[in-house]
Amino acid sequence: MKNKLFLATRYQFRRKRNIFNIIFIGFAMFISILLSTYNTSAINYMHNDIYDSFYFKTLNVWKNENDLINEGLTLEDVRDDLSSLKNITNVSSIASYRDMLYSSELVTDKLDGYVEFYSANNSTLPKIVAGTNFPNSNGYYMICPEKFFPHSNPDDLKYVSINDKVSNDDIIGKKIKFDYKSNQETTNYNIDFEIIGLYENSDHIFDEDICYVKEDILREIVMNKYSDDIDKENNVSMLEYQIGFVVEVDDISNLDSVKENLSDRGYVYESRATVSTEYFSNISKKMNNISTIIIAIVFIFILVILQKKYKEEQQQFQLMTFLGYRKNDIRIIYIMSNIFNLIISTLGAFIISFVLIQMSKGIFNYYPFLFNKWKIIIGYSPVIALFIISLFATFISSILNTINLFKDSYE
Amino acid sequence: MVLEIQNISKYYFKNKRKVNVLDNINYVFETGKLYFISGKSGSGKSTLIQILGLLIKPNTGDILINNKKVGKLTDNENSIMRNKEIGFIFQSYYLNPLMKAYENVMLPMYMNKTDTMKNMKQKAEKLLDVVGLSTRINHYPKELSGGEQQRVAIARALANNPNIILADEPSGSLDPENEEKILSILKNLAKQGKCVIVVSHNQSTRKYADKLLIIEDNNLKEVGNNEK
Ligand SMILES: Nc1ncnc2c1ncn2[C@@H]1O[C@H](COP(=O)(O)OP(=O)(O)OP(=O)(O)O)[C@@H](O)[C@H]1O
Ligand SMILES: [Mg+2]
Numbered sequence: 257m258k259n260k261l262f263l264a265t266r267y268q269f270r271r272k273r274n275i276f277n278i279i280f281i282g283f284a285m286f287i288s289i290l291l292s293t294y295n296t297s298a299i300n301y302m303h304n305d306i307y308d309s310f311y312f313k314t315l316n317v318w319k320n321e322n323d324l325i326n327e328g329l330t331l332e333d334v335r336d337d338l339s340s341l342k343n344i345t346n347v348s349s350i351a352s353y354r355d356m357l358y359s360s361e362l363v364t365d366k367l368d369g370y371v372e373f374y375s376a377n378n379s380t381l382p383k384i385v386a387g388t389n390f391p392n393s394n395g396y397y398m399i400c401p402e403k404f405f406p407h408s409n410p411d412d413l414k415y416v417s418i419n420d421k422v423s424n425d426d427i428i429g430k431k432i433k434f435d436y437k438s439n440q441e442t443t444n445y446n447i448d449f450e451i452i453g454l455y456e457n458s459d460h461i462f463d464e465d466i467c468y469v470k471e472d473i474l475r476e477i478v479m480n481k482y483s484d485d486i487d488k489e490n491n492v493s494m495l496e497y498q499i500g501f502v503v504e505v506d507d508i509s510n511l512d513s514v515k516e517n518l519s520d521r522g523y524v525y526e527s528r529a530t531v532s533t534e535y536f537s538n539i540s541k542k543m544n545n546i547s548t549i550i551i552a553i554v555f556i557f558i559l560v561i562l563q564k565k566y567k568e569e570q571q572q573f574q575l576m577t578f579l580g581y582r583k584n585d586i587r588i589i590y591i592m593s594n595i596f597n598l599i600i601s602t603l604g605a606f607i608i609s610f611v612l613i614q615m616s617k618g619i620f621n622y623y624p625f626l627f628n629k630w631k632i633i634i635g636y637s638p639v640i641a642l643f644i645i646s647l648f649a650t651f652i653s654s655i656l657n658t659i660n661l662f663k664d665s666y667e
Numbered sequence: 668m669v670l671e672i673q674n675i676s677k678y679y680f681k682n683k684r685k686v687n688v689l690d691n692i693n694y695v696f697e698t699g700k701l702y703f704i705s706g707k708s709g710s711g712k713s714t715l716i717q718i719l720g721l722l723i724k725p726n727t728g729d730i731l732i733n734n735k736k737v738g739k740l741t742d743n744e745n746s747i748m749r750n751k752e753i754g755f756i757f758q759s760y761y762l763n764p765l766m767k768a769y770e771n772v773m774l775p776m777y778m779n780k781t782d783t784m785k786n787m788k789q790k791a792e793k794l795l796d797v798v799g800l801s802t803r804i805n806h807y808p809k810e811l812s813g814g815e816q817q818r819v820a821i822a823r824a825l826a827n828n829p830n831i832i833l834a835d836e837p838s839g840s841l842d843p844e845n846e847e848k849i850l851s852i853l854k855n856l857a858k859q860g861k862c863v864i865v866v867s868h869n870q871s872t873r874k875y876a877d878k879l880l881i882i883e884d885n886n887l888k889e890v891g892n893n894e895k
Contacts (some may be wrong), residue, residue, distance in 0.1 A: 259777040267765040498876070575761045578722065579775040580750020582743050 260585060264592035265569070277561055277601045279480070282293035284554050285642055289609055290545040290616070292635030300633050301319050307508050310382070311529040315515070318524055337521070338503055346504035348377070355477055355491075357434040357447075366420045370408035372432070373477070374657045384547030387428040387453030390470055398449040398467045400427070401457035405464040413464060421464075427451050436477070440484035447477065462510025500597040502528070547638055555645045562594060562653035569593075573661060587658045598650045602643055609639075669862045670696040670719065672833055675728035677714055689725070690885035698830060701857035702864045703876030707834045708883040712866040714764050716835045719864065720753050733832070750778045754824030756834035760816040762808040768795060768819045769804045775826040794822040798852055814845030821852055832856060832863045838872065850875045 268274060306312045319334055329337075338347045355373050364367035376399075378389045385402050405413055406423040428451055436447045449469065457464060505514045511527075518525050573586050613634065677689040688711040696702060704771040706712050717723045718730065721737060729738045732752055740748065762771045772791035776782055795804055798818035800839075808816055817837060824832055834853065838846035846869065854875045865876070873879060879891035 263777060267763070270765040552808065571761060572737075572763050576774070577746070578720065578749065578755045580746050580748075580753075580778055580827075582746045585778075 260589050261592060264589045265596045268593055271565075273564070274597060274601065277558075277597070278604035279381040280557065281554060281601050281642070281646070282548050282605035282612075285605050285639055286609035286612045288547050288550050288638030288642065289613060289635060291547050292638045295540050296542045296633045296635040298540055302536055306533060310629065313505045313508055313511065314502050314528045315511075315518070316500060316526040317518060319501050319522065320524065325353045334464060335501060338501055341503075341514065341517055341521075342375065343506050343510040344503045345506045346407075347501050353472060355436075355481070356408065357477070358437050359406070359432050359434045361432050364420065364422070366406055366416050367407045367422070369406050369643075370465065371406045372466045374466055374468050375471040377471065381458070381468055382455040384453045384631055385456045387451070389453055391452070394470075394472065394617055396449045396469075396473060397452045398432075398469045399453040399455055399463055400451050400467040402454040403457055403464055404454075404485060407465050415547055428454065436481065438483045439481055442484050443480070445477075445480050472650055479593065483551070490560060523593060547641075551638070551641055551645050555644055555649050558646050558649035562597075562650065562657075565594075565597070566590075566653070566657045569656060570661075577662070583662055584609075587661060590658060590661065591654045594650050598646055602646055605642075606639065669698045669733060670864075671731040671734075672719070673729045673731070675718060675725045675730070677718060677723075677725050687885050689718075689882075689887070690858075691728070692885075692887040694880075694887055696831075696862050696864060698862045699857060699860045699876040700862060701854055701875060702862075702878050702880055703873060704864065704866045704880045704882065706869065706882035707869075708868075711885065712882055713835055715882065716833050716864070716866055719831075720755060720833050721749055727866070729846075747778075750775060751827055752829050752831055754821055754826070754829040754832045756817070756824050756832065756837045759837040760808070760813075760820040760849070762816055762819055762823075764808050767805050767807055768800060768811065768822075771808070771819055772822045772826055773816040774823060779827070783784060791822070791826070792822070794825050797825070797849075798822045812845075814841050816849060817841060817845070817849055818852065821849070825856070830861055832861055834863070834865045836866055836868065838867065838869065843871070 278469070317338060335347050338344060354375075355374060356370055359369050359371065362371065376390075381389055381399060384399065387399070389399065390397055403418070404427070405420070406422060407413060407416075407418060431448045431450045433446055433448050435444065437444055449467075451467075455468070484592070484611070503514075505511050515525060569590070569649075573590065576586050577583065672692060672694050675689055675692050676687075678685050678687045680686070687695065704712055704715065714723070718725050721730070721740075724738070729736050731737065732748065737745070737748060753858075765773065766774070769788060769791040772794055773787045776787045792801070792804055795801060799819050800815060800818055800822070803811060803815060803819075808819070811819065821837075824834075833855065837853070838849045841849065850872050852863075853863050853865060857877065865872075873891075875889075876892070876893055878889060879893070880886055881890050
C-alpha cells in the first residue's frame with residue numbers, strides 16, 4: 257500500500273499540467289467567490305440598508321403654501337392628516353430643519369470643517385454606537401457619525417482615506433464651536449456644541465458629515481439666520497410649511513401605494529434615499545448564471561484533464577502489467593493518483609483564491625468611500641460547489657477509466 | 668532447461684474467420700543462450716513472445732517455467748511470475764516520461780514489498796551501470812537518446828534479476844551502432860546464464876545468436892546454430 261501510494265503521488269508533482277490546473281481552478285474559484293460575495297453582500301445590503309433602513313422608508317412630504325392658505329389648514333391639521341394615512345407609522349417635522357455650519361476647529365488638510373445639522377429626537381436617531389442619545393435637559397448636544405468627515409462636498413470624500421476622519425477616540429464630551437451669520441450678515445453668532453454620542457454610519461449613504469441636534473436648537477439657529485428679516489417668525493413657519501414633514505412608511509414594499517395616496521391628496525413628496533432593488537436582483541441573477549457557467553466549465557475541464565491524464569498514463573499501465581503489476585494494483589494506483597490530483601488542485605486553488613481575495617480586500621480597504629457602505633460577506637458556497645463538482649468529475653472519470661483500463665491489449 | 672512450450676496453438680478470429688497464427692509448436696529454451704527469432708511480418712513473432720511472457724494465453728498447449736506448468740495459474744500468480752522470472756524489452760521503450768532513468772528501472776521492484784527505497788535505488792544504479800549509463804542516472808527519458816532509452820528499458824527488464832529476457836525487436840528503431848550495443852548487452856546477459864529471446868527482422872544481428880529460429884507457416888523451426 258505504501259508503495260502504491262508513493263507511485264500514485266510522487267510523480268504527479270512533475271506533471272506540468274497540474275500546475276496549470278491549479279491555477280485555472282484557483283482562478284475560477286476566485287471569480288465565483290467574488291461573484292457570490294457580491295451577491296450575498298448585495299442581498300445583505302438590500303435587507304439591512306434598504307428594507308430595514310429608516311432612510312429608504314421615509315419621504316419628505318409637503319403641501320403647497322397656497323393650498324394651505326386656501327384650505328385654511330394649520331401645520332397640526334396637516335400632521336394629523338398625514339398620521340391618519342394608511343401604512344404611515346411616524347410623522348414628524350423633526351428633520352424639517354437642516355442647516356450647514358462651519359467650525360474652524362474641525363478643519364484639517366483634507367476637510368473643510370463644514371457640518372450638516374439635522375434635527376432629530378431620540379426615536380428617529382440612527383443606532384448609537386458610543387456615548388448616549390439626547391438627555392432630557394436642554395443643552396447644546398450633538399450626535400455625530402462614528403466615521404466623521406466634516407466636509408461640504410461629499411464627492412471630494414472619494415479621495416480621502418479612512419485615516420483622515422476626525423479622531424473619535426476622545427471626541428465624546430468634546431465641545432466644538434461653530435460660527436454663522438445672519439442672512440444679511442449683520443450679526444455674528446457662535447454656538448458651542450458638545451458631542452455626546454456617535455451613531456453608526458458604516459451602513460448609510462452620505463452621512464459622514466451629518467450631525468444630529470434637537471429640533472428646538474436647530475430651530476433657534478434657523479431663527480437667528482432669519483433675524484435680519486422683519487417678519488422672522490412668519491418666515492420660519494413658511495419654511496416649515498415648505499419643508500413640511502417626514503413620514504415613515506411601515507414597509508418598503510408599501511412605499512409606492514403611500515406615494516400614490518399622497519399625490520391623490522395633493523401632497524408633494526420626495527424620497528429621502530432611493531435605490532433600485534430591481535437593479536440588484538438583475539445583477540444578482542446574472543452573477544448566479546455566471547457562477548453556474550463557471551462551475552460547469554470547471555466540471556468539463558476536470559473531465560477533459562483527467563481524460564488526458566488517463567490517455568498519457570494508459571500505456572504506462574499496460575507496461576506495468578508486463579512488469580508484473582496486478583491489475584487491481586494498477587487500478588488502485590490510478591484512482592489514488594486521481595484523488596491526489598483533486599486534493600492538490602483544490603488545495604492549491606483554495607490558496608490562490610485566498611491570496612487573491614486578501615489582495616482585493618486590501619484594495620477595498622484602501623478606498624473606503626467606494627466600498628464602506630457595503631458589508632462584505634464572503635460567499636464560500638461556490639468553493640463548496642466547485643469542490644463537490646470536482647469530486648464528482650473525478651469520481652466519474654476514475655470509474656469509467658478503471659473499467660476501460662485493460663480493454664485494449666498489447667499489439 | 669528453463670522455458671518450454673508444448674503443443675502451443677494460437678488463432679484469432681478476423682471477420683468471423685479463424686486465422687491460425689501458431690499451430691502446435693514445441694520448443695525448449697535454455698538458460699545461457701541467446702535465441703534469435705525471425706519471420707515475415709504477421710507471422711506471429713510478437714504473438715509468441717506474448718505467450719512466452721504470459722501476457723496472452725494460447726488456445727492449446729502448455730508453458731513450463733522451470734518444469735512447472737504455468738497454464739493453470741491465476742491472473743495474480745501470472746503477474747508474480749512475470750515480475751520475478753521475466754524481463755520484457757520492446758521496440759518502443761515505454762519509459763515513464765515523469766520518471767528519471769533510475770526511477771524507471773525501479774518500477775518493477777516496488778512489487779517486492781520488503782525492499783527498502785534506498786536498496787532499490789542502489790540496485791537500479793548498478794543495473795544502469797551494467798548497460799553503460801552510470802552517468803545518466805538522473806536524466807529524464809526525453810533527455811536521453813533512443814539508444815540510451817532502450818538501455819534504460821533493458822536495465823528495467825533486469826530489475827528483479829529474471830532468468831528469462833524477452834525482447835521484441837529491441838533495436839528496431841535504432842541505428843546500426845546502437846543496435847550493436849544493445850545486442851552485445853543482451854549477448855552478455857546470455858553469457859551470464861540468462862535465457863534471452865530476441866525477435867528481430869534484422870539479419871545483420873544474427874551473428875550474436877546462439878540459436879536461430881524462424882516462424883514460417885505457423886511453425887517454429889530451428890534454422891541455425893552459432894554454437895561452437
Ligand atoms: N489481438 C489480435 N486480434 C486479432 N488478430 C491478431 C491479434 N494480434 C495479432 N493478430 C494477428 O496475428 C498475426 C500475427 O501477429 P503478430 O503481431 O504476432 O505478428 P509479427 O510477426 O509480430 O509481425 P511484425 O513483424 O509485423 O511485428 C497477424 O496476422 C495479426 O494480424
Ligand atoms: Mg511484432
